[in-house]
Amino acid sequence: MRKDVPVMPKMRPHRMPSLVAAALALAVSAASVLAGGAAAPARAAEDGTSGLPVPRFVSLKADTVNVRNGPNKDHDVSWVFTRAGLPVEVTAEYGTWRRIRDSDGSEGWVYHSMVSLRRTALVAPWLKGETVPLRAGPDAEARVVAQLEPKVLGVVKSCDGKFCRLSGDGFDGYVQQAQLFGVYPNEKVE
Structure with missing residues (x-):
């Protein structure tokens, strides 16, 4: 980087x-x-x-x-x-x-x-050897549509304080807000 x-x-x-x-x-x-x-x-x-x-x-x-x-x-x-x-x-x-x-x-x-x-975000740049689930909806029980590697870059579309909609090259879905660098905990992004 x-x-x-x-x-x-x-x-x-x-x-x-x-x-x-x-x-x-x-x-x-x-x-x-x-x-x-x-x-x-x-x-x-x-x-x-x-x-x-x-x-x-x-x-x-x-x-x-x-x-x-x-x-x-x-x-x-x-x-x-x-x-x-x-x-x-x-x-x-x-x-x-x-x-x-x-x-x-x-x-x-x-x-x-x-x-x-x-607004953009990096997926869990602090993780090593793990992936972060990209979900179909803003819920911990929503279907996993992809696994994102650490440091994947995406555009922040919205955040509700717990999940953010993140899109990038070949993906669009929801990631737990705590797994992103580029948004604050509990921050709402419209």
């Missing part, structure tokens, strides 16, 4: 103000969510942030996405994603930059135009 990019170390001044601002933005967003303010997306702010709830899941738009150590092009590239559509979690915003976390837990910064609001 990603490949490491050799990076030459450079001496740079520490960017503490940007990290403090990002942490403050995350705290304000979390307070808004706890207060119930995340129901309606906000308009983009004058500072370039989206005004959308943080954290949130998005997907990568391009086959090549540079992930940087900080929120501008002066920061080194930590790694490069090489697959469009992968789900990532936006954990902070700083102007037009988004700090993201991937299914491995790695974090870095990407430019806002590299992510899409289109």
Whole structure:
């Protein structure tokens, strides 16, 4: 899914103000969510942030996405994603930059135009040597129509808090929500 990019170390001044601002933005967003303010997306702010709830899941738009150590092009590239559509979690915003976390837990910064609001999910990327049942309906007793390997990528069509309808190349059905990276537990997706 990603490949490491050799990076030459450079001496740079520490960017503490940007990290403090990002942490403050995350705290304000979390307070808004706890207060119930995340129901309606906000308009983009004058500072370039989206005004959308943080954290949130998005997907990568391009086959090549540079992930940087900080929120501008002066920061080194930590790694490069090489697959469009992968789900990532936006954990902070700083102007037009988004700090993201991937299914491995790695974090870095990407430019806002590299992510899409289109919801995708990876099937149980944490599993090894097991499969996840794809069911005909949103019920644990529904007929199994396929077994999906870990890290299969699909488009999230809907979620009811327990099951998500997931479709992809040659499959369409329901997966238990807890078996997906790209949606939150109990999250409803229309």
